[in-house]
Amino acid sequence: MVPDTTDSRPATRTTSVRRRYAMPEWLNRRDREPLPWTVSAGPVARGEAFTDLTTCRMRIPLGDDETSRCVRAHEMMHAKVSPLSLWRPEGSTHIRDDALVTAEEFRVNQLIKAVGFPVDRHLADGSEVRTGERIGSNGDWNAAVLSIAATCGTRASRGAFTGLRRSRPEWIPRLRAFDRHLKKTWARASASGFDVVASTQPWGEATRGWTFTLEIAHAIEAVLLDPTSSSDCAPDDSNGLATGARGSFARPIVADLPLVHRVPGRLRTSRTAALTGRHPRHLQRLLTDPERRIFERRTRAAGGVIVVDQSGSMRLTDEQVWDMLRAAPGCTVIGYSHEARSTTVSNLWILAKNGRVVDRVPRGNGGNGVDGPALHWAASMRSRHDPFIWVCDGYVTDAYDDHDDALTRVCADLVSTYRIHQVPDIPSAIAALSRAARGSRLPVQGIGPVQAMRSQAQHS
Amino acid sequence: MTTDSRVFDEDKGTAPSVLPGCWQDVSDTLGAGVDRLILYGPPGTGKTYAGLTLGDVRGGAFRLICTEDMTPADITGHFLPTASGTWTWLDGSVVRAWKGNGQCGGRIVADEIDRASGDVLSLLLNMFDSDGSASWQHPETGLELRPVEGFSVVMTTNIEDLRDIPQALRDRFPIAVRIDQPHPDALATLPIALRTPASVSADAEHPRRFSIRSFRAFDHLQRRGLSTERAARLVFGPLADDILDAIRIDSADPLVRT
Numbered sequence: 151m152v153p154d155t156t157d158s159r160p161a162t163r164t165t166s167v168r169r170r171y172a173m174p175e176w177l178n179r180r181d182r183e184p185l186p187w188t189v190s191a192g193p194v195a196r197g198e199a200f201t202d203l204t205t206c207r208m209r210i211p212l213g214d215d216e217t218s219r220c221v222r223a224h225e226m227m228h229a230k231v232s233p234l235s236l237w238r239p240e241g242s243t244h245i246r247d248d249a250l251v252t253a254e255e256f257r258v259n260q261l262i263k264a265v266g267f268p269v270d271r272h273l274a275d276g277s278e279v280r281t282g283e284r285i286g287s288n289g290d291w292n293a294a295v296l297s298i299a300a301t302c303g304t305r306a307s308r309g310a311f312t313g314l315r316r317s318r319p320e321w322i323p324r325l326r327a328f329d330r331h332l333k334k335t336w337a338r339a340s341a342s343g344f345d346v347v348a349s350t351q352p353w354g355e356a357t358r359g360w361t362f363t364l365e366i367a368h369a370i371e372a373v374l375l376d377p378t379s380s381s382d383c384a385p386d387d388s389n390g391l392a393t394g395a396r397g398s399f400a401r402p403i404v405a406d407l408p409l410v411h412r413v414p415g416r417l418r419t420s421r422t423a424a425l426t427g428r429h430p431r432h433l434q435r436l437l438t439d440p441e442r443r444i445f446e447r448r449t450r451a452a453g454g455v456i457v458v459d460q461s462g463s464m465r466l467t468d469e470q471v472w473d474m475l476r477a478a479p480g481c482t483v484i485g486y487s488h489e490a491r492s493t494t495v496s497n498l499w500i501l502a503k504n505g506r507v508v509d510r511v512p513r514g515n516g517g518n519g520v521d522g523p524a525l526h527w528a529a530s531m532r533s534r535h536d537p538f539i540w541v542c543d544g545y546v547t548d549a550y551d552d553h554d555d556a557l558t559r560v561c562a563d564l565v566s567t568y569r570i571h572q573v574p575d576i577p578s579a580i581a582a583l584s585r586a587a588r589g590s591r592l593p594v595q596g597i598g599p600v601q602a603m604r605s606q607a608q609h610s
Numbered sequence: 611m612t613t614d615s616r617v618f619d620e621d622k623g624t625a626p627s628v629l630p631g632c633w634q635d636v637s638d639t640l641g642a643g644v645d646r647l648i649l650y651g652p653p654g655t656g657k658t659y660a661g662l663t664l665g666d667v668r669g670g671a672f673r674l675i676c677t678e679d680m681t682p683a684d685i686t687g688h689f690l691p692t693a694s695g696t697w698t699w700l701d702g703s704v705v706r707a708w709k710g711n712g713q714c715g716g717r718i719v720a721d722e723i724d725r726a727s728g729d730v731l732s733l734l735l736n737m738f739d740s741d742g743s744a745s746w747q748h749p750e751t752g753l754e755l756r757p758v759e760g761f762s763v764v765m766t767t768n769i770e771d772l773r774d775i776p777q778a779l780r781d782r783f784p785i786a787v788r789i790d791q792p793h794p795d796a797l798a799t800l801p802i803a804l805r806t807p808a809s810v811s812a813d814a815e816h817p818r819r820f821s822i823r824s825f826r827a828f829d830h831l832q833r834r835g836l837s838t839e840r841a842a843r844l845v846f847g848p849l850a851d852d853i854l855d856a857i858r859i860d861s862a863d864p865l866v867r868t
Contacts, residue, residue: 173849173852173856175807175811175814176807176811177859184810186790186810187815189815227859231863265859265861265862267855348862349863
């Protein structure tokens with residue numbers, strides 16, 4: 151027995167830094183003979199810890215904190231249950247390596263959670279938010295799916311969702327549903343114990359527990375994009391609704407209008423650290439900022455998205471639209487209106503972007519038809535915290551310009567997902583823009599049938 | 611005769627079906643009649659026990675534990691005062707092993723040979739020499755003694771580099787076997803779940819190295835009704851938390867519960 155405190159501590163110190171260890175020698179497996187392990191110390195950071203089952207090497211953090219303990223448990227569980235190779239039986243040969251590795255990460259995380267390690271509170275290294283943001287910014291849907299699966303049920307999952315929500319909020323509903331599906335699959339598989347999911351009984355070139363990993367890998371593979379596809383976007387449910395048929399949105403046809411005039415000014419308020427001021431708001435910068443900018447000043451920045459329904463029911467005049475464009479300097483303004491049954495007439499256009507506006511406001515085509523695609527498109531142009539205003543009376547219609555409850559529900563969901571502030575007319579939009587310019591955060595709200603759907607969804 | 615390589619069946623709760631390599635080497639060496647053997651490696655793997663019991667030990671097995679304070683008297687013998695005021699000669703361990711049972715020489719197991727002092731090592735060079743060369747004159751009778759046929763030596767040590775043993779002494783032992791895990795017979799006394807840890811931990815890196823004695827104590831305390839946690843804290847001290855985490859992870863496998 152050896153004391154586990156560091157040997158080189160100064161004599162005057164009264165506290166000691168406790169080192170912890172992993173004990174892979176204590177793990178029993180049915181599929182291989184016990185072997186000696188080489189364990190080395192590593193930092194608590196994603197990708198630093200590893201377990202090599204072939205050479206019996208393991209790198210783990212030796213800290214006495216719960217995060218390090220969870221990382222150790224994760225690697226130990228790999229040593230306990232993971233097979234030596236990514237074996238694919240017949241029927242699973244199409245599954246790519248990434249999906250298998252991620253599925254095994256999922257199994258291991260669920261197992262250590264099930265045996266009592268607090269992974270839902272401690273298994274995270276703090277890089278997840280930034281990683282999620284980066285994945286979303288790159289439009290890497292496959293990486294988002296793998297990230298969500300690999301962190302499912304752990305604290306890291308929250309960070310991953312937060313980062314993705316900031317950069318790709320339109321992906322969140324689908325990723326949430328996928329996350330729930332994985333958890334349900336685990337709950338079903340482990341309902342009667344771990345006899346199968348943790349089994350190391352030999353099975354083919356792997357273990358019986360690998361059957362569960364394969365099941366998860368199939369689920370992951372099903373939502374991944376084809377690697378040969380040139381698309382960098384998520385398979386979008388809304389696309390399935392925008393078929394141009396009755397009961398679905400019309401296919402969006404974008405008109406490329408020249409943005410010829412400049413509109414001076416900016417709407418969005420941005421806060422910047424400053425060297426001078428009255429109220430120190432960033433005291434931490436005394437330590438972290440070489441220039442010690444502990445005060446704050448507000449600046450204006452380009453930003454904000456406005457989607458304008460230019461259908462006949464809105465009865466918008468050109469003058470009203472111009473008033474709004476002048477009230478929204480620096481914002482991206484999108485107009486839309488679909489001609490019923492048409493598949494050739496443009497139904498979506500940009501009225502203003504990057505401080506420039508069109509020369510002439512196009513007239514609407516009478517119907518709505520593309521409410522959902524317009525909101526999706528606008529959301530893809532929005533930055534984090536930008537105000538998102540939708541000028542619409544709430545009467546969502548399909549490609550035939552008939553009111554449709556299902557499409558209204560889709561738009562109601564989009565209002566919640568993208569935190570849209572819906573207003574019924576131009577004066578309300580200008581008032582909202584005025585509030586946004588003063589730094590107020592616009593509340594999420596719907597109008598008419600859209601709001602009714604939101605209320606219904608909240609109550610149910 | 612315990613050089614058998616009995617095959618144990620895991621399902622019957624005994625040892626693995628194949629004798630580990632190191633023990634197979636020992637079994638083959640002693641079974642073939644090699645009479646000078648070094649067993650070295652981490653403590654607690656049963657080297658001494660193997661020396662005392664494996665192979666032909668019909669002439670008796672004698673143990674010699676080397677220390678820095680040991681004198682040649684422990685090897686060859688010394689005079690001892692009697693109640694009648696006279697002196698009598700008491701044979702040392704090696705001389706007794708030389709004599710064996712009269713018909714067959716015995717086995718001397720020399721533990722921790724690396725700790726012996728210089729003069730003891732010099733004497734051992736003679737006593738452990740090959741049968742034709744080894745001889746010693748009895749100080750009382752003046753008779754010249756030679757080892758009886760069948761005399762054998764098993765030397766054990768915990769050192770990992772055999773160059774630490776004097777060259778001349780090392781030369782008397784043609785075969786050295788590193789023992790890196792306990793004998794399956796010893797492992798069979800433990801519960802199934804502890805056999806793998808006991809087997810691998812014997813040769814693990816510091817501080818994850820534990821001898822089979824720790825596992826026996828751990829098992830004993832649990833059999834006596836102590837909780838796993840309490841037993842771990844008593845036996846493994848400050849490493850108990852890490853071991854309990856490992857046991858928790860291992861509990862995911864149905865093997866442990868059966």
